[in-house]
Amino acid sequence: MQVGIVGFAGSGKSILFELLTGARPDPSRTHSGQVGVAVLHDPRLDFLAELHHPRKITPATVEFLDTPGLLQNAQSENAQRLGLIREGDALLILLNGFSGGDPVSELNRFGEEMLFADLLVITNRVERLEASVKKPRPDREQQLKELELVKRALAALESGATIASLELTADEKKPMRSFGLLTDKPRVVVLNAPQGTEPPAGLNPAAVLDVKLELELAGLEPGERAAFMADLGVTELHRDHIIRLAYDAVGMITFFTAGEPEVRGWNLERGATAVEAAGKIHTDLAKGFVRAEVAAFDEIKAAGTLKEIKARKIERLEGKNYIVKDGDVVYFRSAV
Ligand SMILES: Nc1nc2c(ncn2[C@@H]2O[C@H](COP(=O)(O)OP(=O)(O)O)[C@@H](O)[C@H]2O)c(=O)[nH]1
Numbered sequence: 001m002q003v004g005i006v007g008f009a010g011s012g013k014s015i016l017f018e019l020l021t022g023a024r025p026d027p028s029r030t031h032s033g034q035v036g037v038a039v040l041h042d043p044r045l046d047f048l049a050e051l052h053h054p055r056k057i058t059p060a061t062v063e064f065l066d067t068p069g070l071l072q073n074a075q076s077e078n079a080q081r082l083g084l085i086r087e088g089d090a091l092l093i094l095l096n097g098f099s100g101g102d103p104v105s106e107l108n109r110f111g112e113e114m115l116f117a118d119l120l121v122i123t124n125r126v127e128r129l130e131a132s133v134k135k136p137r138p139d140r141e142q143q144l145k146e147l148e149l150v151k152r153a154l155a156a157l158e159s160g161a162t163i164a165s166l167e168l169t170a171d172e173k174k175p176m177r178s179f180g181l182l183t184d185k186p187r188v189v190v191l192n193a194p195q196g197t198e199p200p201a202g203l204n205p206a207a208v209l210d211v212k213l214e215l216e217l218a219g220l221e222p223g224e225r226a227a228f229m230a231d232l233g234v235t236e237l238h239r240d241h242i243i244r245l246a247y248d249a250v251g252m253i254t255f256f257t258a259g260e261p262e263v264r265g266w267n268l269e270r271g272a273t274a275v276e277a278a279g280k281i282h283t284d285l286a287k288g289f290v291r292a293e294v295a296a297f298d299e300i301k302a303a304g305t306l307k308e309i310k311a312r313k314i315e316r317l318e319g320k321n322y323i324v325k326d327g328d329v330v331y332f333r334s335a336v
C-alpha cells in the first residue's frame with residue numbers, strides 16, 4: 001500500500017515526507033522517488049496492548065513515496081515524472097499556500113497535468129488495441145471489450161473528466177486499475193500554509209498545516225514542544241491525521257492480532273475475506289485455514305478485561321468467506 005506525495009516543485013513535499021515517515025529526503029533519490037514508512041497511530045492498538053501486555057507492539061503502516069515536483073509549462077516532462085506514481089494506491093496532493101500563489105489555480109493546473117499524462121497512456125492503448133483486433137486471434141473478443149472500455153476512458157479524459165468519475169462496473173474497474181491512471185486514484189488535498197490560514201474560496205483541503213513548522217516541532221522533546229506550541233498558538237499537530245486520511249482514502253481497513261507475544265495491526269483491503277486476512281500474516285496460515293475466532297474491537301473495549309471478554313463470550317467462530325471488518329480482532333486456527 002503506497003501513497004504518492006505529489007504536487008509542483010517547491011510545495012513542501014519532501015518536508016512533508018520527512019514529517020510523515022521520519023525518513024530524511026535523499027537528494028540523490030529525488031528523481032527516482034523515495035519510499036518511507038509511516039506508522040498509523042491507532043488508539044485501538046494501544047488499548048489492546050494494555051490488555052495483553054505483549055512483548056512486542058506492531059502498528060499498521062502506510063508507505064509514502066516522495067516524488068519529484070512538477071515544473072511549470074513542461075507537460076511532457078511532467079507526464080514522465082507522474083509516471084513514477086502509477087503503482088500508487090492514492091495521491092496526496094500538496095499545494096503551496098505559503099509564498100503568495102493561488103492554490104486553487106495550482107490544483108487546477110495539477111489536475112490538467114494528470115489528465116494529460118493519462119491521455120498519453122490511454123491514447124497509446126487505444127491505438128495498440130485497434131491494430132491488434134484487426135488480426136484474428138484467440139482473445140479477440142476480450143480485446144474488443146477492452147477497446148470499448150478504453151475508448152470510454154479516452155472520451156472522458158478528452159472532455160476533462162477524471163477516470164474516477166466514470167461509472168464503471170467491478171469487472172471494468174480491475175482492468176482500468178491495471179493502467180495505473182492518475183485520475184483513477186483517490187486523492188487527498190493538503191494545503192501547506194501558515195498556522196491559522198483559511199483555505200481560499202473554492203478549495204476544500206482535507207487539512208491545512210504549516211509543514212515546515214510542524215517538522216521543527218516534531219523534532220523537539222515533548223515538554224519543549226508543548227511550550228513552543230503554546231507560544232505560537234499551535235493547538236494541534238496534523239501528522240497522525242494526515243496519515244489516517246491517506247490510509248482511509250486507499251480504502252484499507254485494519255484488523256488486529258492480539259496475544260502475549262505480539263499485538264499487531266494489519267492492513268487489509270476493504271471487503272477481503274478471513275482466509276485472505278490469514279494470507280497477510282503467512283501463506284501457511286491461509287493454506288491451513290480452519291477457522292477464525294473473531295471479536296469486534298468495540299465489544300472487547302466494552303468488556304474491558306480478558307476475564308470479562310471470556311465471560312461475555314463475544315468471540316465468534318467464522319469460516320473462510322467471512323468478510324473481515326475494520327477493528328476485528330482475529331485469531332486464526334490453522335491445520336498447518
Ligand atoms: N515558509 C515556508 N517554507 C516552506 C514550507 N514548506 C516548504 N518550504 C520551503 O519550500 C522549499 C521547498 O521545500 P521542499 O519540501 O523541498 O519542496 P518539494 O519540491 O515539494 O519537495 C524549501 O526551501 C522549504 O524551506 C512552509 O511550510 N513554509
Ligand SMILES: [Mg+2]
Nearest residue numbers: 013014067069
Ligand atoms: Mg522534493
